[in-house]
Amino acid sequence: MRPLIPSAPAHRDPAPSRTAYRMQRLWLTPVFRALLRVGFPAFVMMFSVGLYLSDASRRQAMATAWDGAWEKVEDRPEFLVKLLAIDGASPALAEAIRAKLALPLPMSSFAIDMEAARLSIEELDAVADAEVRIRGSGVLQVEIVERQPVVVWRTGAGLSLLDGEGLRIATILERADRADLPLIAGQGANRAVPEALALLAAAQPILPRLRGLVRVGERRWDLVLDRNQRVLLPEVAPVRALERVIALDQAQKLLDRDVIAVDLRNEHRPVLRLAPAALSALRQARGLESGETGL
């Protein structure tokens, strides 16, 4: 019988050993293959990077190197902003913007926080809208849309200019500085500027006599004319009431008479308040009172 356990193989056996066979099958397994070809290198890379970065001094050195490189780029003349140009603003406002931004020009464009600059400009009362951008050749361009003042508001503290929405634009020292704008007064008048503008538009026929509008109790308007005449307007539909007064005036010259106040607060019962002299004259005429009583 042939020996069952061969002493030495006569020639090379073409068959793979059991281990080689299993290894090849393992290598042909898709999951194992993906793990070895992607997972293992990724792990080695992450691990080595982590190992390198676990030292604090290395991290510090890397941070400083990065900062140095970044500064070098920032400080290049191509990125320097040398000039601040402001368009669409009056000279006084432009000065105010420059003072507000207070940029130490020339400086690198990376150091300018455009959004913060825009917000700080828009904080100014006179600015409705601002746009900040860096133009070529180192110019910081600021485009401004200014608020337009429409009324002067007198308060205890002084005179302010308000725009159509009642926002404060600026303070003026004297009424005469903006004599072209109508005057309003009273607490809370700034919150009813659109209504005031509507009243002013309606009061066009008596405009030469108009001194201003007074907000009463933060709810209704008084129209103040010269000779201290007042038209007390209701809270609701003041424009219609005013038109009624103007119609009366045009028909019967109501306001030319010796009237202190026209009270329209209750539309069903308008009241005229006469001056004392006129009142006594009326009473005399009605025979209620003698002409000499007052004397």
Added chain:
Amino acid sequence: MTDLYQSQRAMRHMRRAAMQRGVIAILDVGTSKIACLILRFDGPERLREADGFGPMAGQSGFRVIGAHATRSRGVRFGEIAVMNETERAIRTAVQAAQKMANVRVDHVIACFSGGEPRSYGLAGEWELQDQVVTEQDVARALAACDVPQIGEGREVLHAQPVNFALDHRSGMGDPRGQIGNRLACDLHLLSVEGSVVQNLLYCIKRCDLELAGIASSAYVSGISSLVEDEQELGAACIDLGGGSTGISIFIKKHMIYADAVRMGGDHVTSDISKGLQVPLQVAERIKTRHGGVHATGMDDREMIEIGSDSGDWEKDRRTVSRTELIGIMRPRVEEILEEARTRLDAAGFDHLQSQQIVLTGGASQIPGLDMLATRILGQRVRLGRPLRVQGLPLATSGAAFAGAVGLCLFAAHPQDEWWDFDIPSERYPARSLKRAIKWFRDNW
């Protein structure tokens, strides 16, 4: 038998799993070579668009992506004789095929030619409960077949229903859904030595592979070498292998008989080796290069040098004429063919209308074999080569690979076998029900 029924059933499930994964290996364990093909299944639709052909005999659904054949060791007469050697040869073939395909295969379908296959024709009848034939009825008709004594230690390899008859109508392929009263079926049962199957199972398990199917090589080479009309009208396939010669008879696309002669090309080689006093390797070389079965006058003058390195000049310079070689080969080939003829006659092949015989396998490549076979087997003999399969390398598409190619077709379209049908519910052994109840009591 229930045991094998269960294991065959498990193999079917394994095959389905492999088809879902899309890769399956084919292993032809032969006496002279072990071939491994790796198939990739990727849906017929895509391939049909790609090549513009319709489905060809069901083989357009897969593609061979890896192939390797290695010299077989430790296999005799198609049976595993030395387990270690066979395992190494299988490993070699599988590894090389895997390397070519660049995929890992876990499921393998194997075929072998040994184990003394024996055919039995069984018949069963079943009275239908309600007119219409259902799958249960088919299973009951199959279960009603009376199983013959197949012998101690033998197991069923194939059990294929080949014919169904409903009342007086016979020759039905698929009776399901038809209306009748009595369903009768014919079953072809092929039994082999159980130990041969066990050895093969063990060998494949040792290679970390799972068996997804097992087939007789006579059957699968018939599938690949017989063309469609031959399978339909009736034909016999003789697979002249290395260690054994498989015989299968087909009719109506079903195998109705299979047998094996335990003689093959290796016996021719050993005859040459003995007759010319040369080693087996030299004999094999002389057989393949100069072999033949018909001597002519020309062959007397054709001298073949028998190289050898014994050191004896006279012995090393011997020559032999081709006529002498043919004189050694021819009796053995005649013996094989006559044995095959005997088997065919015993099976009643001469009662078939069509007497077509197809010779395939490695030994069918002997020049002049068809003329010799005509004398012994009858006029209608042809040499068959296996079907062309997509992606099969040229080196593995010869007649010697009929079994491997047939196994590919078998893997793609297996025939319904007995174990593909569910066991009829009343046939479940009562013991298993009792066991289930006991398990339930113990655990809940």
